[in-house]
Amino acid sequence: MENKNSETLVQNQEWLDSTIERLRKANVVLPTFSQLRNPSTIPPEVLRMFHEVPTDIAHPLNLFRLHWYNDLRTGGLREVPEYTVLPTSLTGVAAPIVVLFGDTFPMISAHKVLPAYACLVPRLVAGQFDPSRHRAVWPSTGNYCRGGVAISKILNCRGVAVLPEGMSKERFDWLDQWVIDKSDVIKTPGTESNVKEIYDKCAELRADARNVIFNQFAEFGNYLAHYLVTGAAVEKVFSDLRGDNPDLRLAAFVSTTGSAGTIAAGDYLKDRCGSKIAAAEPVECPTLLRNGYGEHNIQGIGDKHIPYIHNVMNLDFVVGVSDKSSDALNVLFNTDTGRDFLSKHKDVDSRYFDSALGRFGLSSNANVLAAIKLAKHQKLGADDVLVTIATDGADMYKTERQKTVSSEYGGQFDQLDAAEVFGCHLTGQGSGEVDELSLKDRERIFNLGYYTWVEQQGVTLEDFAARKKQDFWYQLSDLQSVWDQQIRQVNVAARDLQPEAVE
C-alpha cells in the first residue's frame, strides 16, 4: 500500500461485517499494536489461558504471542525479551554483540509472523480484506509467507505463499503441512535475490479479485510493527544490560534487509538512544553497496531492489557479508565436530550451543558477522553495544548444512575445517565492504528505488518522493492509534461487548 492515508479508510462495510462475523465464529480477538509493544498490558484473562495453548499451533490465542517477550520454557511472558551477549572469544571484538532470539515467536519460530499480522490487520479492520471471500497472498523471500499462512489459518481463510523455488526444503515441508490447499504454495524462479519475479507473479494473481496481496515490501504495517514492537523490545534489552553497567551506550542496530521491516527498529532506537543504523547485505548481491546484482544463499534477504518501506535516508552504514561465511557458521555451530572444536579450543561452554548458537539461522549468522565487521570498522570498545536479531533458528537449514558440507568440505567436516572456519569466517572477518554513508550515498540508494516503485509498480512520483523526508516516517507512528482504535472497535463488535469491556 503505497499511500499511507489509504491504510485507514473503510473500503467496504459488507466485507467488514462479514469479517466481524468470521472473527466471532472463530473466537478470534485481535491484539492491538500497543499490546504487542507492551505485552504486560495484555488482559489477564488472556494471559491465564496461555499455558493451555501450545505455541506451535494455529490458535487465536497465539496472536497474543506476536512479540519478543515469550518464555519458551513456561509458555508465559518474560519481563525482558530473551537475548544473548556473544562471548568475545567467539567474536574477536571487545564491543558486546547482543542478539535477540526470533525463534521465540509462535507457530513459525521466526519473527516474520509479526509483520505478517501487521500487514493484514489494518486491512482486516478497515473492510479491505474479508477472510470469507478473499485469499491472502504472501509474497516472500523467506519466513513471511509462513507467518502469513499461519495467520490465515487462524482466520480459517486461504493463505497463498509466493516464494522463490531455491528456498530451503524445510520451508517447503513446513508450508505443505500448513496450507489449506497444496496449490497455495507458488514457487517463483530463482533464489533470494529474485524479488522482481515475485512481484510479477503477484501482478498475475492480482488479476483475480479474490486475491489480496499483502506486499510486505510496501506495507507500512511491516515498518510500524518493527519500529514500535521490535524497537521497544531492543530498548528494553538495552536498559536491562545497562542495569549492570550504566556506562554502556547503544552504538548501532544491525540488520540484514529483506523487506527492510526489521531495520525499522533502527529508526526507533536512533530516535530514543541516538544509535546508528547498519544494513547488512550479501557481497554476492551488493545492491545497497554498489547497485549490484547476483545470487546468494543468505535466505530471507531479498535483493536487487530497495523496498518501499526502507527509510534509506536515515541509514548510516551498509555492511557486506559473504554467504560463504554464513553457510560456514551454519556448519561450525551445528555439527558435533564444530561444537567440539569450539568447546575444546575456544572455551565455549557446551550449554551455549543449544541455548544460543543453534538458534541462529543463515541470516542470523549474517547479522552477527555484520556486527563484528562494524565493530572492527568503527573500532568500538567494551562499552559500545551492537544489537542484532537471530531472525530464525538453524532448524530451517539442516539440508543447507548438508549441502555446504558436501560442496565445501568434500562431505566430511573435520577439526581442521572447523579451525579454518573459525579463523577465516568468524574472528578473522576484516572491516572490508563496510560503507559509512554520506548524503550522496543515501541519495544514490534512495534513487535506485525509483525504478522498482515508480517505473515498474506504478507508484506516483509524489508518493515516492515524500519518503525522502524524515517527517514522513515520524508521522507514520500516528497510524498506530488509528489502527488500534479500529482493532478495538472490531473486537467489541465481534464479541457483542460494550466498548468499555475491551481495552
Ligand SMILES: Cc1ncc(COP(=O)(O)O)c(C=O)c1O
Ligand atoms: C530468515 C530471515 N531473515 C531475515 C529476513 C529479513 O527481514 P526483513 O524482511 O524484516 O528485512 C527475513 C525476511 O523474510 C527472513 O525470512
